Amino acid sequence: MLNMKSKSKKPIHHEGTHHKGIEEVIELLPYIQDAVVAIQEILLANLVMIGEIPAPTFEEHRRVEFIQHRFTESGLQNSSTDEMSNALGILPGTEGDKNILIVAHTDTFFASTVDHTITVYPEFVSGPGIGDNALGVAVMATIPMLLDLLDIQLESNLILMGASRSLGRGDLEGLRFFLSNTVIPIKAGVCIEGVSLGRLSHDSIGMLRGEIICTVPEEYDWTRFGAVGAIVTINEVINKILMIRLPKRPRSAIVLGSIEGGQSSNTIATNAILRFEIRSETQEIGQEIYEQMHDITAEVSSQTGAEVSLDIFASRRPGGISFSHPLAKNTRRIMRALQIQFHKSPSTSELSAFIDRNIPAITVGISYGEHKNQINELVKIEPMFTGLAQFIGILLAIDRGYCDEH
Amino acid sequence: MNINNWLKTNTFHHSDFWDLKQLIREKEKQNLTVSLCIPTLNEEKTIGKEVVIFKSELMNRYPLLDEIAIIDSGSTDKTREVAEAFGADVFLSSDILKSMGEKQGKGENLWKAIYQLKGEIIVYIDADIKNIHPRFVYGLLAPLIYQPQIKYVKAFYDRPLASSQGIRPSGGGRVTEILIRPLFSLFFPELTAIIQPLSGEYAVRREILENIPFPIGYGVETSHLIDVYHRCGMDAFAQTDLDKRVHRNQHTRDLGKMAFGILQTFLSRVESLGILHDLPELTNTLRQFHVKDNVFEEEVHDIVEEERPPMIEVPQYRKKFNRN
Numbered sequence: 001m002l003n004m005k006s007k008s009k010k011p012i013h014h015e016g017t018h019h020k021g022i023e024e025v026i027e028l029l030p031y032i033q034d035a036v037v038a039i040q041e042i043l044l045a046n047l048v049m050i051g052e053i054p055a056p057t058f059e060e061h062r063r064v065e066f067i068q069h070r071f072t073e074s075g076l077q078n079s080s081t082d083e084m085s086n087a088l089g090i091l092p093g094t095e096g097d098k099n100i101l102i103v104a105h106t107d108t109f110f111a112s113t114v115d116h117t118i119t120v121y122p123e124f125v126s127g128p129g130i131g132d133n134a135l136g137v138a139v140m141a142t143i144p145m146l147l148d149l150l151d152i153q154l155e156s157n158l159i160l161m162g163a164s165r166s167l168g169r170g171d172l173e174g175l176r177f178f179l180s181n182t183v184i185p186i187k188a189g190v191c192i193e194g195v196s197l198g199r200l201s202h203d204s205i206g207m208l209r210g211e212i213i214c215t216v217p218e219e220y221d222w223t224r225f226g227a228v229g230a231i232v233t234i235n236e237v238i239n240k241i242l243m244i245r246l247p248k249r250p251r252s253a254i255v256l257g258s259i260e261g262g263q264s265s266n267t268i269a270t271n272a273i274l275r276f277e278i279r280s281e282t283q284e285i286g287q288e289i290y291e292q293m294h295d296i297t298a299e300v301s302s303q304t305g306a307e308v309s310l311d312i313f314a315s316r317r318p319g320g321i322s323f324s325h326p327l328a329k330n331t332r333r334i335m336r337a338l339q340i341q342f343h344k345s346p347s348t349s350e351l352s353a354f355i356d357r358n359i360p361a362i363t364v365g366i367s368y369g370e371h372k373n374q375i376n377e378l379v380k381i382e383p384m385f386t387g388l389a390q391f392i393g394i395l396l397a398i399d400r401g402y403c404d405e406h
Numbered sequence: 407m408n409i410n411n412w413l414k415t416n417t418f419h420h421s422d423f424w425d426l427k428q429l430i431r432e433k434e435k436q437n438l439t440v441s442l443c444i445p446t447l448n449e450e451k452t453i454g455k456e457v458v459i460f461k462s463e464l465m466n467r468y469p470l471l472d473e474i475a476i477i478d479s480g481s482t483d484k485t486r487e488v489a490e491a492f493g494a495d496v497f498l499s500s501d502i503l504k505s506m507g508e509k510q511g512k513g514e515n516l517w518k519a520i521y522q523l524k525g526e527i528i529v530y531i532d533a534d535i536k537n538i539h540p541r542f543v544y545g546l547l548a549p550l551i552y553q554p555q556i557k558y559v560k561a562f563y564d565r566p567l568a569s570s571q572g573i574r575p576s577g578g579g580r581v582t583e584i585l586i587r588p589l590f591s592l593f594f595p596e597l598t599a600i601i602q603p604l605s606g607e608y609a610v611r612r613e614i615l616e617n618i619p620f621p622i623g624y625g626v627e628t629s630h631l632i633d634v635y636h637r638c639g640m641d642a643f644a645q646t647d648l649d650k651r652v653h654r655n656q657h658t659r660d661l662g663k664m665a666f667g668i669l670q671t672f673l674s675r676v677e678s679l680g681i682l683h684d685l686p687e688l689t690n691t692l693r694q695f696h697v698k699d700n701v702f703e704e705e706v707h708d709i710v711e712e713e714r715p716p717m718i719e720v721p722q723y724r725k726k727f728n729r730n
Binding site: 041042044045046048049052073117118119120121122 | 450451452454455458459461462463466467484487488491492493536537539652
């Protein structure tokens with residue numbers, strides 16, 4: 001049941017205005033920006049209810065159920081979940097021969113045992129995972145009501161997807177599964193992230209994500225090897241990784257993201273894990289760095305007697321659409337019109353799954369936030385409306401063909 | 407009245423009422439109006455979320471509520487500003503029925519809500535619920551909307567939908583199990599079937615609310631149950647399991663104050679109903695103790711359970727609601 005009546009004063013139809021090109025959409029933005037404020041309670045309620053359902057990677061099913069329920073309430077067609085725990089729904093367009101895929105990843109970095117209470121203040125909303133990516137998911141779940149409020153009927157079919165198994169070892173499994181198995185041809189994709197407004201990703205750097213695991217065997221000879229244990233061994237690995245020479249062009253980096261090991265202050269550590277990402281603009285350089293790291297682990301293993309292994313569990317192919325592609329260009333035009341400070345941000349997230357299939361796609365943010373991926377993460381409320389207007393602008397631009405490459 | 411029969415027929419689970427469209431159709435058919443009252447005192451951390459969720463889900467999406475009102479006891483934090491920012495009607499309790507004066511206590515806010523709000527049903531929800539969800543409201547309203555003989559619906563919270571054992575204990579908090587249920591067992595055995603008699607969430611028809619007195623402090627829920635039971639019997643009650651409620655935990659000493667206030671109300675009720683006679687004049691002073699530098703020191707708390715009369719006796723109310 002939809003109690004919210006459309007408050008549209010300016011119908012967003014485009015008969016006879018097509019000759020204006022993207023400017024037709026730009027002219028609508030001030031009106032859209034004013035009108036979307038009326039969706040505040042619906043959006044914030046979705047944000048709270050989604051944010052309070054824990055959804056660590058591989059355990060997203062309860063959050064997905066909620067999203068699917070929202071899709072059903074909104075009357076979407078084919079509202080369903082698939083075997084990868086993705087939530088899917090289709091809002092049919094008036095023409096029905098083109099399909100736009102909107103994606104927000106449902107999983108978070110927080111375990112189910114973390115207190116997921118969300119707090120709503122007049123200026124911001126706070127709680128674990130609120131920006132990454134409860135807000136993105138909440139926006140996606142609100143889209144049908146938002147379009148209804150604005151009296152927008154798209155020509156294209158809109159496929160809404162809460163994508164599961166995206167982060168860490170999930171390795172975009174949900175979105176990849178959908179794109180591999182669907183028979184629906186996708187014209188373009190938009191990935192929604194809660195933060196940060198102004199972010200625009202349209203290409204992906206190459207990436208290899210993995211772990212170096214150091215385990216000291218039980219029969220380890222402590223007298224011979226100086227009784228250093230796994231932490232010192234992993235430190236040796238780090239020292240050697242830091243000696244790897246990285247080229248300035250193509251730009252490349254090794255991110256040492258997290259480390260853990262040992263049990264207590266008075267026992268020698270028998271295990272340690274180093275988590276890392278290799279990033280490069282070219283696949284070849286990424287592969288070269290990987291091979292060097294592989295050699296390092298073998299070398300340290302043979303020198304210390306500890307088992308040191310390297311495991312790559314996620315990878316991204318570099319690619320994407322160019323800076324001058326109409327989708328990227330018109331998104332920047334829309335951002336400028338809404339006075340959003342734009343920053344290009346190469347992505348290693350959902351965009352990569354689109355890139356692998358040569359589907360033009362972008363990632364945008366909805367609001368500004370602080371303390372990302374910390375327990376006290378917050379997102380600001382007021383910028384959300386600019387973020388929503390930006391999203392609607394992009395959607396209209398894609399739908400009306402202004403983002404097609406000729 | 408057989409308690410087990412009553413438990414079977416008048417105890418619900420919120421999931422029984424998942425079909426909100428049907429609930430709204432029934433509400434509209436009866437032309438009912440429903441008001442939500444959230445009594446507050448310094449609840450800035452939780453009030454924003456409550457208002458947003460109820461307004462979005464139960465006004466915009468499913469029009470079950472006709473108004474959402476905050477009746478505030480004079481918060482010194484930003485409770486009123488936050489609630490107003492998200493579109494609730496916010497009232498200072500002291501501004502309502504000014505001629506009746508001002509008293510401090512949650513019961514005062516609940517009583518004044520009867521005058522201020524327009525609904526034929528009023529749902530009261532506490533403001534300190536961390537895991538707020540629309541079920542807290544529709545779970546309480548539905549029995550009233552579907553069953554005209556039910557007048558008063560009380561919440562209870564009982565987490566597991568499945569249990570590995572056939573029998574598991576179920577009940578209320580510490581004050582309920584140590585004070586209220588033993589008292590009810592002695593004097594009003596049927597009322598023991600109310601699983602959580604002290605829960606702050608309930609939905610009531612105006613015709614009942616306007617006819618019962620309101621203790622303004624800790625005793626308001628207990629006196630409601632006794633008064634409604636005395637007037638209408640157990641058939642007027644229902645209770646709904648709302649699953650889990652996450653809220654602030656109270657210290658045992660605070661529970662002692664609560665129990666003292668409830669006991670005052672209870673004794674006054676059993677005396678006025680003629681169940682106990684010739685009670686001596688009782689003190690309003692609760693004595694508790696703490697240890698400072700190995701010395702026991704007495705703490706004295708004056709806890710006076712004042713009472714507001716049935717709203718129907720207030721002339722301004724009778725005029726506003728045409729009850730002449």
